Amino acid sequence: MRIGELAERSGTPRRLLRYYEEQGLIAPRRLPNGYRDYDERFVDRIMQIRGLLDAGLPTRIIKQILPCLDKPRVIHFSDATPEMLATLERELDRMSRRVECLSRNRDAIAEYLDAVRATAPPEPALPEPAPPGPGAPPPADR
Amino acid sequence: MRIGELAERSGTPRRLLRYYEEQGLIAPRRLPNGYRDYDERFVDRIMQIRGLLDAGLPTRIIKQILPCLDKPRVIHFSDATPEMLATLERELDRMSRRVECLSRNRDAIAEYLDAVRATAPPEPALPEPAPPGPGAPPPADR
DNA sequence: TCGAACCATCACATCGATGTGAAGGTCAAG
DNA sequence: CTTGACCTTCACATCGATGTGATGGTTCGA
Numbered sequence: 001m002r003i004g005e006l007a008e009r010s011g012t013p014r015r016l017l018r019y020y021e022e023q024g025l026i027a028p029r030r031l032p033n034g035y036r037d038y039d040e041r042f043v044d045r046i047m048q049i050r051g052l053l054d055a056g057l058p059t060r061i062i063k064q065i066l067p068c069l070d071k072p073r074v075i076h077f078s079d080a081t082p083e084m085l086a087t088l089e090r091e092l093d094r095m096s097r098r099v100e101c102l103s104r105n106r107d108a109i110a111e112y113l114d115a116v117r118a119t120a121p122p123e124p125a126l127p128e129p130a131p132p133g134p135g136a137p138p139p140a141d142r
Numbered sequence: 143m144r145i146g147e148l149a150e151r152s153g154t155p156r157r158l159l160r161y162y163e164e165q166g167l168i169a170p171r172r173l174p175n176g177y178r179d180y181d182e183r184f185v186d187r188i189m190q191i192r193g194l195l196d197a198g199l200p201t202r203i204i205k206q207i208l209p210c211l212d213k214p215r216v217i218h219f220s221d222a223t224p225e226m227l228a229t230l231e232r233e234l235d236r237m238s239r240r241v242e243c244l245s246r247n248r249d250a251i252a253e254y255l256d257a258v259r260a261t262a263p264p265e266p267a268l269p270e271p272a273p274p275g276p277g278a279p280p281p282a283d284r
Numbered sequence: 285t286c287g288a289a290c291c292a293t294c295a296c297a298t299c300g301a302t303g304t305g306a307a308g309g310t311c312a313a314g
Numbered sequence: 315c316t317t318g319a320c321c322t323t324c325a326c327a328t329c330g331a332t333g334t335g336a337t338g339g340t341t342c343g344a
Contacts, residue, residue, distance in 0.1 A: 033292090051240075175322090
């Protein structure tokens with residue numbers, strides 16, 4: 001597929017797809033006329049990238065960890081330089097802390113909302129849209 | 143305490159303490175000479191703010207959710223406008239998604255590291271430093 | 285063949301978080 | 315009384331992620 005379709009299917013501006021490529025996060029093929037050519041797997045890939053970006057990881061780090069998250073792993077064992085492993089360890093630690101901090105505050109918000117709801121009548125829920133893919137980031141804050 | 147001590151105790155540049163104040167996240171007293179005057183509670187407060195920032199929340203949102211994370215809650219029930227509650231719901235959802243995405247990728251990295259370690263001999267661990275406060279962010283990526 | 289709808293690259297703008305430094309006030313210790 | 319270590323405000327710079335638009339090539343259908 002070309003960039004427009006991927007943009008639509010991943011909910012990502014073309015600009016960012018080109019930016020992620022420039023940052024070395026993805027490397028789509030090119031058609032004879034120079035157009036970018038993406039296959040299906042890029043949809044989830046982009047979701048994953050956006051999820052990680054949204055969670056606070058910079059592209060530089062994402063670029064390093066992405067190859068390790070693919071199966072089968074065996075292929076990528078050769079990438080495992082000591083510096084690489086050290087980076088991964090550090091990032092693993094950072095991510096765990098982030099998850100902890102985020103969970104703690106999320107639970108506190110949930111608790112607060114529960115407390116508020118206990119004093120005011122709730123409203124009926126709406127039917128939900130389709131669930132997001134494996135790496136889907138939450139919608140923007142704006 | 144004055145800004146220098148808080149900066150040191152929270153590991154945060156003075157610049158950012160002033161920035162957070164400018165963004166309405168904190169409101170320290172002022173001494174007669176105009177100096178900012180922080181009490182003990184600001185140390186954890188700053189940690190919490192930095193943790194949330196690091197996890198990808200913008201100051202604008204943090205400003206809204208911070209008052210709800212304090213105990214006792216009862217005092218803050220008056221803040222609970224419908225828009226406020228809607229914001230909290232949205233943000234709760236976003237945070238949950240973030241936690242999910244982050245956890246998933248973190249687990250994948252852990253799995254990868256385990257796989258790698260299974261083929262190379264491990265090294266003995268070092269003694270750990272003091273654990274961080276309640277809202278402590280992970281160290282920077284840089 | 286012409287226009288619409290794609291695509292390309294490039295450059296510049298914006299936005300939030302952060303760094304840095306200038307110019308000057310306060311205060312305690314020598 | 316001066317010096318040094320604090321503090322103040324203000325302004326401008328940087329950095330990464332993102333928005334926007336200019337300029338031009340490709341493809342396809344009317």
